[in-house]
Amino acid sequence: MFRFPRRILLMLSLLALPLGPVAAGSAIVPFEPETVTAPTGLDAARIDHAVVEGFVIRGWRITEIDTRAGTIDAELPVRAHLGRVRARIDGRKITFAYRESENIDHGWLIETRGGSKGNDGGMHFRATREGPDDVEAVHRNYLAWVNELARTIDGTLMLAEMEAGG
Numbered sequence: 001m002f003r004f005p006r007r008i009l010l011m012l013s014l015l016a017l018p019l020g021p022v023a024a025g026s027a028i029v030p031f032e033p034e035t036v037t038a039p040t041g042l043d044a045a046r047i048d049h050a051v052v053e054g055f056v057i058r059g060w061r062i063t064e065i066d067t068r069a070g071t072i073d074a075e076l077p078v079r080a081h082l083g084r085v086r087a088r089i090d091g092r093k094i095t096f097a098y099r100e101s102e103n104i105d106h107g108w109l110i111e112t113r114g115g116s117k118g119n120d121g122g123m124h125f126r127a128t129r130e131g132p133d134d135v136e137a138v139h140r141n142y143l144a145w146v147n148e149l150a151r152t153i154d155g156t157l158m159l160a161e162m163e164a165g166g
Helices: 003-019 044-057 140-163
Strands: 028-030 061-066 071-078 081-090 093-102 106-111 123-126 135-139
Touching: 028 106, 028 140, 044 061, 044 071, 044 081, 044 140, 071 140, 081 140, 093 106, 093 140, 135 140
Parallel strands: none
Antiparallel strands: 028 135, 061 071, 071 081, 081 093, 106 123, 106 135
């Protein structure tokens, strides 16, 4: 009798996992978000619309759309955190860039020199970029939110292509 509601609760909790808490401990990963490529049959206006749809579906608030620069800025509030991202649309290619956020770890991973080990297995984390080999890094949950956004935008673009008869 109670199995069906438990299954529904389990499925709902699994759906909510990507929006789980941003841990206080440093779970920093390189910021390498997925890139999305729009289908060839869509014009620029339809691509922009599909990107905005993806943001809305994922719960991101659009803060600015600059059609000349080909950028869409948005933010995602999650409890005490506020993640911000910029989607750059260049022709058919959509990329994502970190924007200054609130209560989300962000910085640069650097290679260790002289055998010193950091908490992350040989890499150190610093707030500012100091060398060409430094790699941009963010909290893993932020990267997960942006990658989910990218996959959702990919889906809205596929639907737009179907609607256009492609």
